[in-house]
Amino acid sequence: MKDKLIIFDTTLRDGEQSPGASMTRDEKVRIAKALERLRVDVIEAGFPAASPGDFESVQAIARTINQSTVCGLARAIDSDVDKAGEAVKPAGRRRIHTFIATSPIHMKMKLQMEPGQVIDYAVRAVKRALRYTDDVEFSPEDAGRSEEDFLCRILEAVIDAGATTLNIPDTVGYSVPDQFGKTIRNLIERIPNSDKAIFSVHCHNDLGLAVANSLSAVLNGARQVECTINGLGERAGNASLEEVVMAVRTRKDVFPCSTDIDTREIVNCSKLVSSITGFPIQPNKAIVGANAFAHEAGIHQDGVLKNRETYEIMLAEDVGWTTNRMVLGKHSGRNAFKTRMHEIGVEFDSEDALNQVFFRFKQLADKKHEIFDDDLQALITEAALESEDDWAQLVSLKVCSETGETPRAQVVVRVDGEEVTGIAEGSGAVDASLKAIESIVHTGASLQLYSVNNITSGTDAQGEVTVRLEKRGRIVNGQGADTDIVIASAKAYVNAVNKLVLRKEKRHPQTGSDV
Ligand code: KIV
Ligand code: ZN
Numbered sequence: 001m002k003d004k005l006i007i008f009d010t011t012l013r014d015g016e017q018s019p020g021a022s023m024t025r026d027e028k029v030r031i032a033k034a035l036e037r038l039r040v041d042v043i044e045a046g047f048p049a050a051s052p053g054d055f056e057s058v059q060a061i062a063r064t065i066n067q068s069t070v071c072g073l074a075r076a077i078d079s080d081v082d083k084a085g086e087a088v089k090p091a092g093r094r095r096i097h098t099f100i101a102t103s104p105i106h107m108k109m110k111l112q113m114e115p116g117q118v119i120d121y122a123v124r125a126v127k128r129a130l131r132y133t134d135d136v137e138f139s140p141e142d143a144g145r146s147e148e149d150f151l152c153r154i155l156e157a158v159i160d161a162g163a164t165t166l167n168i169p170d171t172v173g174y175s176v177p178d179q180f181g182k183t184i185r186n187l188i189e190r191i192p193n194s195d196k197a198i199f200s201v202h203c204h205n206d207l208g209l210a211v212a213n214s215l216s217a218v219l220n221g222a223r224q225v226e227c228t229i230n231g232l233g234e235r236a237g238n239a240s241l242e243e244v245v246m247a248v249r250t251r252k253d254v255f256p257c258s259t260d261i262d263t264r265e266i267v268n269c270s271k272l273v274s275s276i277t278g279f280p281i282q283p284n285k286a287i288v289g290a291n292a293f294a295h296e297a298g299i300h301q302d303g304v305l306k307n308r309e310t311y312e313i314m315l316a317e318d319v320g321w322t323t324n325r326m327v328l329g330k331h332s333g334r335n336a337f338k339t340r341m342h343e344i345g346v347e348f349d350s351e352d353a354l355n356q357v358f359f360r361f362k363q364l365a366d367k368k369h370e371i372f373d374d375d376l377q378a379l380i381t382e383a384a385l386e387s388e389d390d391w392a393q394l395v396s397l398k399v400c401s402e403t404g405e406t407p408r409a410q411v412v413v414r415v416d417g418e419e420v421t422g423i424a425e426g427s428g429a430v431d432a433s434l435k436a437i438e439s440i441v442h443t444g445a446s447l448q449l450y451s452v453n454n455i456t457s458g459t460d461a462q463g464e465v466t467v468r469l470e471k472r473g474r475i476v477n478g479q480g481a482d483t484d485i486v487i488a489s490a491k492a493y494v495n496a497v498n499k500l501v502l503r504k505e506k507r508h509p510q511t512g513s514d515v
Contacts (some may be wrong), residue, residue, distance in 0.1 A: 122161075170202070
């Protein structure tokens with residue numbers, strides 16, 4: 001019998017800490033449902049003390065999810081632990097994850113505490129968390145740069161206090177595989193009560209080593225890996241779930257453990273996270289990139305046709321590449337639509353909500369012959385992005401683009417209930433349209449990123465556009481989808497503007513600053 005490797009997903013917490021990746025409550029619930037279908041063991045649903053909105057999101061997830069454990073993050077202070085405990089209460093299985101920094105630089109400069117005090121805070125937080133659940137995880141933040149002797153002291157103390165999972169974070173992505181693996185082995189061997197807890201790792205990707213470090217830790221005794229879909233996360237991101245899971249599965253000969261993940265759900269989950277956050281997946285990304293299973297070179301194709309194992313170590317269908325089958329079209333009725341939505345995990349709160357998305361589906365089916373699952377997901381994302389309460393709403397867009405002439409756009413945007421027209425010229429149709437919108441909304445924000453992704457293949461495919469705006473250090477992502485990429489771009493810009501205007505205070509768990 002192989003050991004079980006627990007997969008702890010933190011897309012909704014650490015993933016959301018990526019600048020511009022913030023998600024609404026409903027979006028988080030949608031992703032949590034997809035993670036449950038993926039059979040993730042633990043879903044870190046958020047940091048409930050960050051803001052009332054974060055508390056509500058974690059609570060909503062706790063009310064929805066039955067199979068996976070729902071976890072809330074808390075600094076090692078009473079009020080955070082209480083908030084996390086209250087937020088996860090409705091979940092069938094709940095966990096509190098509490099943390100405090102243990103590296104010399106963090107203790108001195110950030111916490112301004114002596115090591116002994118740090119241990120007292122950690123022990124107190126673990127004991128308080130036990131009032132809400134017996135599943136308590138503790139992390140010594142910046143363990144990658146902490147002294148091993150001190151880690152042994154604090155971890156022994158929190159196990160005595162009742163922590164059942166000890167998570168070793170490489171917070172700043174400083175570790176390298178061999179050394180990180182040895183640290184995990186040393187901790188397990190040196191801490192006298194280590195057999196009473198599961199050792200976990202949480203690696204950041206600043207040196208591109210997050211997955212390698214996590215796997216080295218697994219080879220040295222870690223039995224939980226914290227990771228995110230598509231490797232989303234703070235700065236260069238976290239270890240990518242799909243890479244960790246497929247490495248362990250593909251190299252059964254090397255790893256003494258296995259996961260319960262339903263790998264056929266990986267691609268769906270990856271696309272959903274990408275479309276909700278607006279973080280595109282690079283084509284050559286392992287497992288979930290569009291080219292991950294494409295054999296371009298003739299010699300490779302020849303080999304694959306003779307025997308696929310010549311160049312393939314995994315099957316595309318095993319990670320869900322072929323499940324995106326054509327399902328609906330122009331003549332599909334409301335029932336067929338509702339049934340397929342249910343099959344891909346989307347439920348509607350009311351008949352009204354169903355009718356609104358069905359209306360969008362019909363509009364899309366008029367323009368596009370075949371509607372794929374990815375199109376349906378994009379419809380839901382779109383519907384969730386637009387609200388009648390939005391400060392700005394795109395009413396119409398007219399673009400004139402012809403060879404030898406300067407492109408020109410005329411846009412009508414409803415701002416605070418009043419329709420305003422803007423006209424601008426630009427270097428292309430998209431540039432002119434975004435300038436025309438800016439001439440109406442006057443955000444003064446700078447455009448940091450503009451990207452287009454085709455949702456499915458073919459020239460009639462929907463383009464999914466992401467626009468990232470920055471203003472005074474605040475970063476927001478806007479998304480829009482349409483079969484016409486100029487319209488998709490305008491929608492994305494208006495969506496970003498609405499996020500910029502809607503300023504919500506939210507605390508970052510590790511730096512304490514507003515995000
Ligand atoms: O990277 C980190 O140290 C964290 C902790 C809160 C576990 O995200
Ligand atoms: Zn982290």
